[in-house]
Amino acid sequence: MRSRYSAFVLRLWDYLIATHHPDYLNGLTTELLQQGPHPAWLTLEVHESSMQGDRGEVFFSAWYKDSGKLDAICERSAFLRENGAWFYTEGRHSKPKLPGRNDSCICGSGKKFKQCCQRG
């Protein structure tokens, strides 16, 4: 999961396709990934992860800035293990939860959220 986030940041589209279960691609291709959108990724926050046999689930928020505005992809991703390798299958999106104004910023600056990324 972290390696897939890194692959998004580094734009390793072939890796993302290779770790996406073929039965769940729904026509997704390297070319489509290349087309974007390509937000400026800030950080990955993993809220929860669990594994049961060959099934895994990760609940995360991947924070990014788009036109100076902070937002996140908040998703519960499902993974399936086949022949020892994990594949992404599908994800359920939910509304990202922004930090409180006085919480430390998600970008890791050490500043308060209101004094950092919240200001756009």
Ligand SMILES: [Zn+2]
């Ligand atoms: Zn920040």
